[in-house]
Amino acid sequence: MPPIIAVSNQKGGVGKTTSVINLAAGCALAGLKTLVVDNDPQGNASSVLGERGIGPSIYEGGQPLASGQRANLWIINAGKDLLEQEQRLTRQSGGRLALKERLAPLVDRFDVIFIDCPPNLSLLPINALLAANRLLVPLQCEYYALEGLTQLLAYVEDLRATTQATISLSGILLTMYEPNFPLAQQVEREIRHHFAAEALQTVIPRDVSLAAAPSHGKTIFDYDPLSRGGLAYLSATKELLHGFK
Numbered sequence: 001m002p003p004i005i006a007v008s009n010q011k012g013g014v015g016k017t018t019s020v021i022n023l024a025a026g027c028a029l030a031g032l033k034t035l036v037v038d039n040d041p042q043g044n045a046s047s048v049l050g051e052r053g054i055g056p057s058i059y060e061g062g063q064p065l066a067s068g069q070r071a072n073l074w075i076i077n078a079g080k081d082l083l084e085q086e087q088r089l090t091r092q093s094g095g096r097l098a099l100k101e102r103l104a105p106l107v108d109r110f111d112v113i114f115i116d117c118p119p120n121l122s123l124l125p126i127n128a129l130l131a132a133n134r135l136l137v138p139l140q141c142e143y144y145a146l147e148g149l150t151q152l153l154a155y156v157e158d159l160r161a162t163t164q165a166t167i168s169l170s171g172i173l174l175t176m177y178e179p180n181f182p183l184a185q186q187v188e189r190e191i192r193h194h195f196a197a198e199a200l201q202t203v204i205p206r207d208v209s210l211a212a213a214p215s216h217g218k219t220i221f222d223y224d225p226l227s228r229g230g231l232a233y234l235s236a237t238k239e240l241l242h243g244f245k
């Protein structure tokens, strides 16, 4: 079974999609056959790596499409139906396992799979948590970060206790880091104290190139690989790859 990484945090705008896009692009550049499943109705990963709203979502049989000219990288777009899946899944028995079932016939074709999640703990992210074997949490170093993380991890523990979920926390990635902001340093210290093994050494700085790349439909490696953000995601990719061994 390849690493199937749910990139999740119920808090909005913390860098989930930016991390999915650029870590997946980094893995693909390293030669791994990489799949991104866009599991967020906002479709932001699809806008960069594929086409938002084109084709059905994975829940309706959406298939991996080549991500433009990028070697080794595929995307299953957030189809138009994804917005309605929440309600459809609620009505289905076994609606929490739909993503796992759809993904099963595809996993052997890839070396690594990333699942982008919306900023909540509704049925779409629950499907990702049940389909994945690893959890990566992008975290912005701000006041409520640790509480949100504790809540998410308690939720995952509960899923593991009550379902056949095999997911476990395999990484915390500090994002939009501002080294001169005392609160950021304090939150970083706390995270590293409580999650010494899981917190990646690499920290992603707040960087204009990372913010601008998606508006050009580009990953950071297409747009400005030598920017601070590009070098940081390269380093984070290496750490992830090291963890796969």
Ligand SMILES: Nc1ncnc2c1ncn2[C@@H]1O[C@H](COP(=O)(O)OP(=O)(O)OP(=O)(O)O)[C@@H](O)[C@H]1O
Binding pocket: 011, 012, 013, 014, 015, 016, 017, 018, 019, 040, 042, 044, 117, 118, 119, 175, 176, 177, 204, 205, 206, 207, 208, 210, 211, 212, 214, 229
């Ligand atoms: N390190 C960074 N430096 C500067 N801007 C960033 C950085 N990471 C992300 N951004 C920008 O911040 C915004 C939120 O990032 P992103 O979309 O990745 O978060 P998200 O957690 O996926 O959001 P949502 O919860 O809505 O899905 C985007 O405009 C993105 O371009």
Ligand SMILES: [Mg+2]
Binding pocket: 016, 017, 018, 040, 042, 044, 116, 117, 118
């Ligand atoms: Mg997002």
